[in-house]
Amino acid sequence: MTGGWWRRNTAAVVALAVLVPATALAVGWREWHEVYDDPSQYHRDVLPDEDGTIEIDGAVLGPAKADTFTEADGFELPDGAKVVAVKIPVDNADLDDPIRCWWPTLVEQSTGREWAQMSNELGLSSDPDVQTECDPSPTGPYDIIVPFIVPDDAEGPFWLDIDPDESDGAFARFPVTP
Amino acid sequence: MKSTLAWALALVMVAAAWSVTVLTPADDAGSDAFVTDVAAGERGSGRNIAATVGAVTIAKSVTAESGWNATGNWVVIEVTAEASSDQVHGLLSLATLKIGDRTYSASERGPDEMTLYRTQLVPGVPQTGSLLFEVPENALRGSGILRLATSTTPWGDSILQVNIDLDAADRVGSTQIADVDWAAG
Amino acid sequence: MLWGVGEAQQQVAPARGRYRATLAALLVIVLLGAAVAILAATGGLETSTRRGPVEHGPQEEFTSSDMRITVERAVVVDQLPGSGVFTDADAGERVFAVLIEVENLDVDPRLARSDGGLSRVIADFGIEGEPEISVYGDGDFSVVTLQPGVPARLLLSWMVDDDQIGEGDDVHLSMPDAEKRESTLTPGTFVWDELPPSAVVVTTVEDLGEGREDGRL
Numbered sequence: 001m002t003g004g005w006w007r008r009n010t011a012a013v014v015a016l017a018v019l020v021p022a023t024a025l026a027v028g029w030r031e032w033h034e035v036y037d038d039p040s041q042y043h044r045d046v047l048p049d050e051d052g053t054i055e056i057d058g059a060v061l062g063p064a065k066a067d068t069f070t071e072a073d074g075f076e077l078p079d080g081a082k083v084v085a086v087k088i089p090v091d092n093a094d095l096d097d098p099i100r101c102w103w104p105t106l107v108e109q110s111t112g113r114e115w116a117q118m119s120n121e122l123g124l125s126s127d128p129d130v131q132t133e134c135d136p137s138p139t140g141p142y143d144i145i146v147p148f149i150v151p152d153d154a155e156g157p158f159w160l161d162i163d164p165d166e167s168d169g170a171f172a173r174f175p176v177t178p
Numbered sequence: 179m180k181s182t183l184a185w186a187l188a189l190v191m192v193a194a195a196w197s198v199t200v201l202t203p204a205d206d207a208g209s210d211a212f213v214t215d216v217a218a219g220e221r222g223s224g225r226n227i228a229a230t231v232g233a234v235t236i237a238k239s240v241t242a243e244s245g246w247n248a249t250g251n252w253v254v255i256e257v258t259a260e261a262s263s264d265q266v267h268g269l270l271s272l273a274t275l276k277i278g279d280r281t282y283s284a285s286e287r288g289p290d291e292m293t294l295y296r297t298q299l300v301p302g303v304p305q306t307g308s309l310l311f312e313v314p315e316n317a318l319r320g321s322g323i324l325r326l327a328t329s330t331t332p333w334g335d336s337i338l339q340v341n342i343d344l345d346a347a348d349r350v351g352s353t354q355i356a357d358v359d360w361a362a363g
Numbered sequence: 364m365l366w367g368v369g370e371a372q373q374q375v376a377p378a379r380g381r382y383r384a385t386l387a388a389l390l391v392i393v394l395l396g397a398a399v400a401i402l403a404a405t406g407g408l409e410t411s412t413r414r415g416p417v418e419h420g421p422q423e424e425f426t427s428s429d430m431r432i433t434v435e436r437a438v439v440v441d442q443l444p445g446s447g448v449f450t451d452a453d454a455g456e457r458v459f460a461v462l463i464e465v466e467n468l469d470v471d472p473r474l475a476r477s478d479g480g481l482s483r484v485i486a487d488f489g490i491e492g493e494p495e496i497s498v499y500g501d502g503d504f505s506v507v508t509l510q511p512g513v514p515a516r517l518l519l520s521w522m523v524d525d526d527q528i529g530e531g532d533d534v535h536l537s538m539p540d541a542e543k544r545e546s547t548l549t550p551g552t553f554v555w556d557e558l559p560p561s562a563v564v565v566t567t568v569e570d571l572g573e574g575r576e577d578g579r580l
Contacts, residue, residue, distance in 0.1 A: 078360030081303045105266060113301040116265040151302030246502065250513070274472075280511040283472040287501055314512035 045161075045173040054172040057164040059099035060091045064160050064174035069147075075122055077149065083122065084148045084178050086160045090134065091141040100165040101134040106148045107159040109175070115148040122147050134164070213325075213337045224336020226264050226328045227299065231340045232256035232306075236318055239352035240310060242292040251318055253311040254353060255342065258361045261299035261328060268299040272327035273309050275342065277317045284309045291357040299328065307358030319344055416537065416559075421566040428479045428541040428555070430509070431466040434564040435516075437534050438462070438580055439523065440571040445578035446520040447495030447504040455525040459490060459568075460518050461536060462499060462580060467509035469543065471553070475507040475517065479541020479555040484519055487535045488528040494519035502578055530570035538562040 006013070048054050052063025069075060069083040077083065084106060092098045106115045119125045119132045130145045146160070156177035163171040216222025221230040235254045241247045253275065261268030273284035273295050284295035287310075294307030309324075322342040329335045419425050424433045442450055443458040450456040465481065467473050475496045476482035482493040496507045499516040509515060528534065540562070541555040571580060 078303060078362075081360070112263060114264045114266060115301060116298065118300075149300060149303055154302060248501070280470045281472060282510045282513075283508055285510075286505050286508060287498060287503075289503065312510050312513050317512065 044170045046170050047173055047175070052174075054174070056162075056170060056172050057099045057167045058093050058097060059164075060093070061088055061099075061162060061172050062174055064088045064176050066156075066158070066160070066176035066178035068178040080152050081149055082152055082154075083118075084150050084154070084158070086146050086148075086174075086176055086178075088144045088146075088160065088162070088174065089141060090138070090144055092138055095138055095140070098136065098138050099134050100136055101162050102165070103133050104144065104146050104160055104162045106146075106150070107161060108150075108154050109157050109159060110155065113154065115150055117146045118149045119147055121149065134162075212335060213339050216338050216340050218340055218342065222338045222340070223262055224327070224338055226262050226268055227259060227270070227326060227336060227338060228262050228304075229257055229259035229326055229338055231324065231342070232258065234342055234344070234347040235353055236344065236347045236349045237351070237353040240288075240355055241352065242288050242355050243357050244289045244292070246288045246292070248287060248312075250312050251315050252353075253313055253318070253322075253342075253344070253347070254355065255309045255311070255324060256306065257294055257309055257326070258304050258306045259294065259299050259326070260304040261301045263301055265298060265300050268301070268328050270294055270297050270299055270326065270328060272325060272329065272337070274325045275311045275313075275322045276325070277313065277320065277322040277344070280317065282311045282313050282317075285312050287312075288355075289357075292355050294358050297358055304361035305358055306361045308355050310355070321345070416561050416563045419562055419564045421564070423564075425538075425562050426468070427538045427560075427562045428558075429468045429543065430481075431468055431514075432538060432562075433464045434536060434566055435462040435464060436569065436580065437536070437566045438569045438571050439528055439530075440574035440580070442574045443518070443520060443578060443580075444576060445500075445502045445504055446497050446518050448520045448522050450522060457523050457525050457527075458520050458574075459486070459523045459528055460520040460580070461486075461494075462516065462518055464514055464516050465509060466514040467511050470511050472511065473509045475509055477555060479539050479557045481517065481519060481539065483539035483557070485537040485560075486521065488523075488532065490521050490523060490528070492521065494521050496520075500579055528568055530568060532568045533565055534568050536564040536566070538564060 046054050046056055048062055048064075054061045064086055066084055066086045069085060071077050073083075075083055086104070086106065088104070090099065103117045107113070117132050119130060124130045124147060125132070131142055132144065132146050134144065135142055144162075158176050158178075160174040160176050161171055162174075212224065214222050214224050216229075216231070218231045218234075221228060233256045237252045237254060239247065239249045240252045240254065255275075259270060275282045275284075284293065286293075286295065290296070292308070293310055294305065295309055297305065297307065299305065321344055324340045324342050326338045326340075327336060417425070419434070421434050421436065424431060426432070437460070439457055439459045441452050441457055443460055446458060446460060448458045450458055461484070463481075465475075474480065476493070481496055484494060495504070497504050497518050497520070498507055499518050507515075507517060537560045540558040540560055542558060543553050543555050546552045546554045
């Protein structure tokens with residue numbers, strides 16, 4: 001490859017030098033944009049204000065309160081497990097358009113382990129005072145009470161996550177320590 | 179000289195193309211990517227499942243605690259399992275037994291409480307239950323490969339794979355299947 | 364051209380020859396086009412060995428959609444617990460059910476209601492929609508999976524009106540047919556391509572009256 005070769009192919013080399021990085025940028029930006037710029041892909045957590053409440057999807061949630069329960073409280077549990085129950089008051093601004101959400105989940109902050117509610121297994125699902133999800137037809141403010149079965153080694157602090165059906169990817173995240 | 183260089187480059191490119199075809203994983207490599215082999219009786223763990231395979235029983239008739247009963251050629255495998263990290267996505271949705279060239283899926287027959295199949299596993303809190311496989315008579319010998327996962331299409335997710343010795347299994351006329359329960363101690 | 368050689372050759376070919384070559388090329392294209400059009404209009408190169416569907420009677424075993432199938436009975440009854448069909452006798456609703464024995468001849472488990480599966484059985488007498496599929500005598504209605512090589516007795520059930528079909532009627536059941544191939548979208552998984560039915564079962568319907576509580580016929 002002598003100097004003559006470079007001279008004869010200057011146009012091609014310059015084109016390459018421009019097109020290769022341009023292609024990489026174009027393809028790369030496209031992929032990045034699809035993943036990071038799409039709000040539905042983004043799961044943004046909303047943390048409580050100073051008073052412990054979170055305003056989301058037209059409702060005021062919180063403050064959240066968590067407690068630990070064991071067999072001594074009348075629950076049938078396997079060895080090595082305990083119950084963590086969390087209570088969250090819900091106050092809808094507009095009772096005709098209440099916040100809707102699926103069952104809240106409990107996340108162990110240190111490990112990321114995530115639990116789902118176990119009211120059925122704990123014999124609480126038929127109790128009318130225990131609301132384990134967002135009430136679709138509320139008549140006023142109410143409390144969501146969610147019990148979780150976790151291993152004894154699950155240490156606080158936790159997060160109690162509530163993902164409303166309509167919130168553009170935002171979800172309420174309450175730090176709780178039972 | 180120029181011709182030699184051209185030929186050499188051509189050969190290099192052909193070699194490179196050939197090595198790309200050789201190195202490209204097989205079409206179904208995605209599903210085999212994260213298979214963890216576990217011996218029966220030992221606890222194996224994957225991304226979102228940790229399980230131990232217990233007793234294997236071959237029975238002509240199975241009866242649940244509810245009274246539901248079925249006759250056939252049943253391979254009953256006792257399993258203790260928990261999710262590792264995520265209960266919401268921790269449904270035991272893949273449970274297959276491959277004997278020879280045929281693959282059987284855990285039976286959905288009978289009451290839900292009777293089988294660990296499609297039970298939601300809890301992180302850190304193991305449950306014990308049975309997986310029931312209905313197989314043809316000629317499949318009851320040799321060995322089988324049990325696969326467990328918390329996803330039905332585990333492309334790149336964890337699959338626990340356990341060798342099941344059918345010849346060493348207990349053979350009985352009928353057996354009672356205990357409902358799924360929290361693992362003892 | 365290469366060092367002046369080709370150019371000389373080109374100049375030698377007469378103009379008339381070039382015209383004839385173009386004409387020949389055009390003729391070939393037209394003939395090929397016509398051939399493709401005719402082939403397409405008549406259904407392609409694959410020879411069709413399919414006649415109409417073969418008729419079978421009850422208790423006759425045949426193979427379709429990689430399943431060995433025997434239709435045992437066809438019944439109409441007021442109620443059939445466990446079949447997945449819930450009838451209101453006061454509204455004149457009844458259950459039309461077909462008891463079949465099926466063996467999955469494939470090497471993989473197969474959902475009974477998968478493509479080309481038993482949910483594609485079609486009955487006449489104005490019976491519409493896909494049937495509910497249940498394991499006969501199991502007493503609980505859930506998803507049915509056919510394990511390879513394991514014969515299963517299943518019920519295919521439809522809701523019908525009480526004057527729609529009755530004792531002595533000869534019902535025609537069109538059986539699904541399909542063949543398995545590897546998915547081009549996700550290699551390593553398989554899909555079933557439905558084929559025109561290759562079997563029809565004709566059987567006489569029995570009226571079982573009120574039916575039993577245990578879900579048996």
